[in-house]
Amino acid sequence: METADLLERCYPGRRAELKRDIFRKALKLFNEQGIEATTIEMIRAECDTSVGAIYHHFGNKEGLVAGLFFTALDDQAQLRDSYLADADTTRAGIYALVHSYVDWVDNQPEWARFQYHARFAVTKGPFKDELATRNKTRNRQLWEWLSAPQRGDELKGVPAELMLSLIIGQAESYCRTWLSGRVKGRPTVYRDVLAEAAWRSISSGEVCN
């Protein structure tokens, strides 16, 4: 699962070759220089194409950013869904959420890095409504999974609005730190520590019985 793979998975075929290349190089530049500091001209030079071609494929710069962002979101969601599909206890669900998060960041570090940086820009831009809708949908789905009737009531005591932060907060924090280069150990090395920590944080007080 490489960066290239993600793109070829999402935008397959020969006709999309230029589109993939623009995506790839734009992602690289956005991460290295920052989104605002990256100009269309830089992307053009990196792709050895014309500005016209970029506008033809993405409409404008915000379209390019949004395209990258939602591509990342979708790919991440796909992995999460596949992990969740295999989980049948609450505990397994928590593990699935943490593992899928950690594994995806570890496999797609550039896309993950971009996601962190671009969220604010997308929130302010013309695609903010689409983002809000997706967020709601995802939260609803997660909530439905966690509160499904076949699940026990291990999470009863946890305030709803705190839930996601308790589950994913530590993993996200470590992933950010890793992406910034301040720690060396790849996230997957700690996938079980992080999943277990999440589970301990969340499951009802009487952990040992």
Add this chain to the structure above:
Amino acid sequence: METADLLERCYPGRRAELKRDIFRKALKLFNEQGIEATTIEMIRAECDTSVGAIYHHFGNKEGLVAGLFFTALDDQAQLRDSYLADADTTRAGIYALVHSYVDWVDNQPEWARFQYHARFAVTKGPFKDELATRNKTRNRQLWEWLSAPQRGDELKGVPAELMLSLIIGQAESYCRTWLSGRVKGRPTVYRDVLAEAAWRSISSGEVCN
């Protein structure tokens, strides 16, 4: 402890009145519009001053951003240190870290919001070395506190590079969510839940004895 207080605490006196005002209004605009989208002209208009005055006090836009960022960092550190000073067990230390983090964000939401957004900009800008130095110093201090001889060995099993994320990750995640408006409960409401979750995540396996 309001925003105004923070500034008057850090830059007291009559002569610094304009400087404080620029700081205050710039903070507001950077958070509302984004750092890059905020122009010097907007700040000037908001402060009813001249562009020259802004440059006189801060050198350039990056200097203004860095000034805000390091002011926030210092204020946050001060609160953390004061909480840590009162803690004498490892558990109390973990609680101090989480509580000080949560309390500070709750009290200085604008400064906290800015910190999240500005870190990348400062990392890339001319003050990146100062930031790196401060980060190192802070991490060393925290590490020294946690591994002081009088402390027990409750943290023995936790990988060093994971430690901070396990302690602060959930609090940070919730604070970010709160600042974005997607949840309503103020962080301090959950300060003990978050501290206890951190402690459970970190302390050695036998939680119940």
Add this chain to the structure above:
Amino acid sequence: METADLLERCYPGRRAELKRDIFRKALKLFNEQGIEATTIEMIRAECDTSVGAIYHHFGNKEGLVAGLFFTALDDQAQLRDSYLADADTTRAGIYALVHSYVDWVDNQPEWARFQYHARFAVTKGPFKDELATRNKTRNRQLWEWLSAPQRGDELKGVPAELMLSLIIGQAESYCRTWLSGRVKGRPTVYRDVLAEAAWRSISSGEVCN
């Protein structure tokens, strides 16, 4: 041989029309107002184009100045070379140098005026190395011509570092004065007086035998 001719000679073709026009109008304004006092906006207005077009063609103001400067240098060198090619005695060479200098200034007064004013700016700017290289090359070529084996030893007694000033100094001085408007007679009127004066200054003491 007018200004227009010089430009069409150096930058021929339809596609370079705007580039030539910017060159022409910039030359005029730089001479009238001074280089620093001329703004890009003035040039834009004079050319009835956009600032973007100017930057597209020349990179920045210094690039425009350097472009003009080196164009002038090249054109002047071309005339000098063509005159020197027809000279076969040392005396004819001295005459060729003075005549080509005087004739060029007389034909391209605006370019000559600019050359005098811009040299310092180019010396300080990002093209200083290119200028130094060109200067060296030109001096070496002149020196080779003057000391070629077929030439006599009329110049033996003249210190090398003084040579060029003795040959061209008077012509340059008069040309500057003419360009400043303080004298009226066109330089070509005095081309032979100046050439003869240079020859007398340089040739060995026993002038009359």
Add this chain to the structure above:
Amino acid sequence: METADLLERCYPGRRAELKRDIFRKALKLFNEQGIEATTIEMIRAECDTSVGAIYHHFGNKEGLVAGLFFTALDDQAQLRDSYLADADTTRAGIYALVHSYVDWVDNQPEWARFQYHARFAVTKGPFKDELATRNKTRNRQLWEWLSAPQRGDELKGVPAELMLSLIIGQAESYCRTWLSGRVKGRPTVYRDVLAEAAWRSISSGEVCN
């Protein structure tokens, strides 16, 4: 005869100490950076004074430039006059002009350098009339000296508007080259070669009789 001497000669006394210092440092900066590129703030920093003090003494930047320029002009004229006073033949007069020019530049290289660069600025600025008047006066004086009744008619054949260039052109050219660093020999080394060359250029055709 050092730079310091020139200033103490022209602006003596303790009360003028700051004024001399500003002059000195401004001269240095104008030569190193160019007049337009030198800011009042740079001069202030170099003198360790306040901008107010500079404005108090010179009115504005143009006043400072003009002050330096006319100081140089006066000092140069003084030397020329003293040399001319000792000359009683036409030949001695030519020698006096060339020698005084060369000696002054050699003794006051910074002032000379400034003169070359500042002439254009003064010509365009608010002191242009004063400069024109001084130029006229000086030319009239020189002309009167050269055409005084007691002088012979060695210069009869030389066109009037060419005269000054023939006399001083070579010396000026060499001095400029020396100041730019492209040659090493100090001008005074060649004072007699240059004077003799000027005399040969000017005196009537029959040089040897």
Add this chain to the structure above:
DNA sequence: AATGAATGAGCCTTCATTCAT
């Protein structure tokens, strides 16, 4: 006389976007 914070017009430059070819 001296100070230096404050002013603000104006400069160079950038860059997303368009559109004729």
Add this chain to the structure above:
DNA sequence: GATGAATGAAGGCTCATTCAT
């Protein structure tokens, strides 16, 4: 579809000058 010259609004920043202290 592709190209890249052209556009021009807008931004960061400079700096000569003023003036209250």
